[in-house]
Amino acid sequence: xxxKFTQSDIQAxxxxxxxxxxxxxxxxxxxxxxGSVNNEGQTNLALMSSVFHVGANPALVGLLIRPHSVPxxxxxxxxxxxxxxxxxxxxxxxxxxxxxxxxxPREQSEFEAVHLDVEFSDVINAPYVADSPVKTGLSVxxxxxxxxxxxxxxIGEIVEISxxxxxIANDGHLDIASANTxxxxxxxxxxxxxxxxxxxxxxxx
Amino acid sequence: xxxKFTQSDIQAxxxxxxxxxxxxxxxxxxxxxxGSVNNEGQTNLALMSSVFHVGANPALVGLLIRPHSVPxxxxxxxxxxxxxxxxxxxxxxxxxxxxxxxxxPREQSEFEAVHLDVEFSDVINAPYVADSPVKTGLSVxxxxxxxxxxxxxxIGEIVEISxxxxxIANDGHLDIASANTxxxxxxxxxxxxxxxxxxxxxxxx
Numbered sequence: 001x002x003x004k005f006t007q008s009d010i011q012a013x014x015x016x017x018x019x020x021x022x023x024x025x026x027x028x029x030x031x032x033x034x035g036s037v038n039n040e041g042q043t044n045l046a047l048m049s050s051v052f053h054v055g056a057n058p059a060l061v062g063l064l065i066r067p068h069s070v071p072x073x074x075x076x077x078x079x080x081x082x083x084x085x086x087x088x089x090x091x092x093x094x095x096x097x098x099x100x101x102x103x104x105p106r107e108q109s110e111f112e113a114v115h116l117d118v119e120f121s122d123v124i125n126a127p128y129v130a131d132s133p134v135k136t137g138l139s140v141x142x143x144x145x146x147x148x149x150x151x152x153x154x155i156g157e158i159v160e161i162s163x164x165x166x167x168i169a170n171d172g173h174l175d176i177a178s179a180n181t182x183x184x185x186x187x188x189x190x191x192x193x194x195x196x197x198x199x200x201x202x203x204x205x
Numbered sequence: 206x207x208x209k210f211t212q213s214d215i216q217a218x219x220x221x222x223x224x225x226x227x228x229x230x231x232x233x234x235x236x237x238x239x240g241s242v243n244n245e246g247q248t249n250l251a252l253m254s255s256v257f258h259v260g261a262n263p264a265l266v267g268l269l270i271r272p273h274s275v276p277x278x279x280x281x282x283x284x285x286x287x288x289x290x291x292x293x294x295x296x297x298x299x300x301x302x303x304x305x306x307x308x309x310p311r312e313q314s315e316f317e318a319v320h321l322d323v324e325f326s327d328v329i330n331a332p333y334v335a336d337s338p339v340k341t342g343l344s345v346x347x348x349x350x351x352x353x354x355x356x357x358x359x360i361g362e363i364v365e366i367s368x369x370x371x372x373i374a375n376d377g378h379l380d381i382a383s384a385n386t387x388x389x390x391x392x393x394x395x396x397x398x399x400x401x402x403x404x405x406x407x408x409x410x
Contacts, residue, residue, distance in 0.1 A: 001369070001370040001371070002367055002368065002369060002370060003367075003368055003369075003370040003373060004365070004366065004367045005365070005366040005367075006328070006364070006365060007328075007362075007363070007364040007365070010264050010363060010366070011262075011263075013377070015262070016376060016377070017375075017376055017377035018261050018262060018264070018377060019261040019262075019377070020374075020376050020377035020378040020379075021366070021373070021377035021378070021379065022258065022260075022261040022262075022264045022363065023258050023261065024377070024378055024379035024381065025266070025291075025293075025339060025341050025363070025366065025379070026235045026237060026256040026257070026258060026266060026291065026293070026341075027235035027236065027237065027256075027293045027294075027339070027381055027386050027388065028233045028234070028235050028236075028381065028386065028387075028388035028398060029233070029235060029257070029258070030231045030232035030233050030234060031232065031233075032231060032232065049257075049258070050257040050258060051231040051232075052231070052234070052254075052255040052257055052269060053227065053228050053231060053234070053254070053255060053269075054269060054351070054353070054354065054356055055227075055271075055353070055354045055356065056223050056224040056227040056228065057216075057220070057223060057224075057227075058216075058353075058354070059215050059223070059227045060353060060354060061230070061231060062269065064257060064258075064259060064267065066260075086230075086231065088230075088231070088232045089232075091401065094401065095404065098404045098407055099407045100407075101407050102407040102408050102409045103408075103409060104409050105409075108409075113409070113410075123211070123212075134230060134232070136230050136231075141353055142351075142352070142353060146259070146347075146360065147347070148259070148260070148263075148265060148346055148347060148360055149259065149260045149263070149265060151259055151260065153358070155351065155353055157212075158212070158215060158227065158230070159211070159212040160209070160210070160211060160212070161209065161210040161215070161226070161230065162207055162208075162209050162210075163207065163208055164206070164207060164208075165206040165207060165208040166206070168208060168226070169225075170222075171221060171222055171225050172218070172221070172222035172223060172224070172225035172226035172229070173225040173226070173229055173390075173391045173392070173393075173394065174225075174226065174229035174230070174390065174391060176229065176232055176233065176390045176391075176394075177390070177396055181232050181233065182233075182401065183232065183233035183388055183398060185378075185379065185381045185382070185398070186378045186379060186381075186403075187378070188378075188403045188404050188405075188406070189378065189381075189400060189401075189402065189403045189404075190400070190401040190402070190403075190404065191382055191398035191399055191400050191401060192398070192399045192401060193233060193388060193390070193396035193397070193398060193399070194396055194397045194398070194399050195394060195395070195396050196296065196299065196387065196394075196395040196396060196397060197394065197395070198391075198393045198394045198395075199300065199303045199393050199394075199395065200393075201393070202303055202304045202305075202306050202307040203307050203308075204307045204308060204309050204310075204313075204318070205318075
């Protein structure tokens, strides 16, 4: 049985239901913890589900920060320092990652609040999550406020990668599932991945 | 054991290895088929792994189209028609979805080439994938070329949703995993999701 919603159905929907539905529509989302620090050395951690690939050469990553959501401290920090980290979330830390989205006061580091250890970088002034198996350090290339709803699009260039050696294949592909990496759907459901394998490069028959 | 890569390691890496690695870094990506049509009624289908949530009210979705990749026909079509569809990819169609990224000639519809049935919308001039359990129809709100690498950022507003009624919870959340929806990692690995459950709304302790 199919259920259909028109644009006016969506607009008339109760707010919480609309938020859950619209956040669920596109499917699985990557779960990454964004690490940053302010000028006073106060670290900050924020869970991001909108990280996307922009390009491999130069190595660019994009993410969207919501205007009224918790990671505003992250946004201020990454603009101040012009750098940040992304740390892939696994089964062993996803509850802490989810908890990091609570509205902690500015003077409290989410690293301490949710008991995740900091690992500092030699290259950039931003903290990694020690327990993440895939850590990326980025310098800010561009930030841009979207006119449609004041979200901020951040583009970062990858300047450092630190990963578990066991995950990387000879051709550079990472076996993310074997690290028990999680994906998010909607606002609050987490998933492990069960690999269906890799497919060959497609050519017209 | 950890492996580290500096910015110059990344730049010096063999092209294919760099492409695989950088595409793998952020974790799981949603797999959506973008449906579009041109002024002559020729349908087009393209697999997108960069769809991200932009906002719930208005209901906005973003995606990035690579400058030199196959979906240029999709980009031309969605600019022409100012609309497109997104169709969540499941286990039963992921091989066809992957095959749709082959470089078919412009005059051949990927729907026909990979044997996926078209379902037309009453609301917008864009084709759905009949076999997808979660279909979203969007009108184009904004297209913008990123100065960093000529990727095109497309923002769409959701004007129609069609989904399997069994997937939607009372609070609007979709049980994506039960529909055998797949996620992508890197360029070519596909995964089913195994739910770890939903977590409660987080509050500071």
